[in-house]
Amino acid sequence: MDKYSVYSARLVDQTEYMAPGHRACQGCAEVLAVRLILKALGRDTIMAMSTGCMEIISSPLPLTSWRIPWIHNAFENSSAVVSGCESGMKAMMRKGRIPQKKINFVAMGGDGATADIGMGPLSGALERGHDFLYVCLDNEAYMNTGIQRSSSTPYGASTTTSPAGKKSIGQHTQKKNMAQIAVAHNIPYVATACTSYPFDLMEKAKRAAEMNGAAYLHVLSVCPTGWRIPPEEAIKYGRLAVESGMFPLYEVVNGKYSLSYKPPVMIPVKEYLAAQGRYRHLTDTDLHKIEEMAMQEYQRIVRLSEGD
């Protein structure tokens, strides 16, 4: 039955490992990602979380949303903290200090915690090969502090520190490709996912946890507040990101690429971007340029998946 849970909502674990009552914004797709990933991983999970939205909305003393063992330490170091948890448990089980048990070790952080400030610790933990899953909850800016640009903010997006103006297109650099950086560490499992494809997301989380060694999951987590879209449209925008090819869903298992979802008809990038407040200053020429850049990356992933 467990095997089929990823195909039917009715079969998904009913337990909520992240309790409701947290303080996330309306329509937050990031908190949905956390909830679904935990359902996929189950109770025997220890999580280290970076400072950020998910930490701040879930743990105001003396309250907590976490029904799994959970530790927050600092912004940049969740992957190092989880390295310590995994090493400690491994040593204690080996020495017979505590009973043997299969535990999933998970570190989670936003795109700032992952692609910017926590890049060193993440790279170190992936390289050392701890048996853990790192989840990047990518909402494409520092949303917790008020929508500042990160290296994961896409080209053309206006944020409070990459504002669009007479002499600025907004973010003028390209989104850092974290999944590819993870792949370069030669770890057994890397995947991209999005909350708008919940079964795919859960299946990937499960598969990642089953791997022996380090795994990296990059989750596009739509942020209505930061993207300036209506809260009820978070799921729609996640779909548009994938169906326009802006955010390809794929897996890299032991170095082998496979595309998880091929849109039957590729929708124009403009449909994804034009109604988002963060892109409203862009011209058709800009949108066209963004589409070209997106297609290049998408085609590259397709080619790799086809074994070229």
Next chain:
Amino acid sequence: MSEIGKGRKGIEVSIAMADAVAQADVDVIAAYPITPQTHIVEHLADIVANGELDAEFVPVESEHSAMSVCCGSAAVGARTFTSTSSQGLALMSEIFIIAAAMRLPMVMALANRSLSSPLSIWNDHTDVMMVRDAGWIHFFVENGQEAYDGIFNAFRMSEDPGVMLPVAVNLDGFIMTHMVEPVEYVDGELIKKYLPEFKMKNALHPDNPVSMGCFAMPEIYTEAQMSREVGIKDAYPTIVKAWDEWGALTGRHYKPIETYRTDDADYCIITMGSFGETAMEVADMLREEGEKVGVVKIRLWRPFPMEEFRKSVLGKKYLIVLDRAISFGSQGGPVAMELRSALYGQKDAPVVVNYVAGLAGRDVSRKDFRNIILEGKKKAVSGHTDGFTLYGLRG
């Protein structure tokens, strides 16, 4: 459990410390190379590689991550050790503070070294003074035996359910880390008796989910800070007990404040760390010349043993305090400031004269000590007690 045996050996202090860590049967060691602590973790790597210690040796990519690994490891209830110096401590300082605030037990060998710039690998106390207020238990050792013993004492203090605080064993870089000294080892039986298995209440485990490191609104932050203050103050009797029991088992007695020939002394020289050994020799020499001088050595730096210190200098006319760091733009060295503050308002409080010496490993010989003590006495008598003197300053 390690097979490192009992006996007296001539051994490098770093290696003796690493042996002690192995004998304490640690579970996780986080290691990053930085001079002059490197020999400690190198030797631990050897011990683990040779199967003499069953532990996870985590060779991290920065000191920041070393301290983060230690936090994760301590949070699951594993016995945890790391070692660092200087810039390494500066880099990890963010997490160093969090480790104490989260009440995560662990032991660090802190091989004290100056901070850049200019870059210097040599010894002074500028690194530890930077984290003076972090909430760790800090004590200083002054010879190889104390460094070796200190590891067991530190684990015993740190993991006590009534303490649950990280402990730093401070030792002067090079002056101690790289010195070959006679060290009496203890055997496994004694360690078992002294250091019980670490059993952490509320460790991270799926069978008992807890949340660690939550955030606090202003309504709670103040109380959280107070609980830290109460926690480290309340640790004091346990710290003393850990040393007392060690003394009973080994015959080697340690105290938060140690005194040498102070009973009939008119005045004292006050040191912390390896200065203490030279100070005692010089006190002996000066005694022969008729100077009624004693030595007060501060072993426990945090929590500061206020009452013991006050008692140790009761009735003395003046104190010459030797610091190994400057608190720039203040009255002088951090130790002198601490002592002045401890004495302020006390009845018949001794006058404090402050010297800073031995920065970045600059040698402080017996002759220098003699100068400092005699000059300091003159300053005290003539009332020139404000601020501090940087001893041996050229030009």
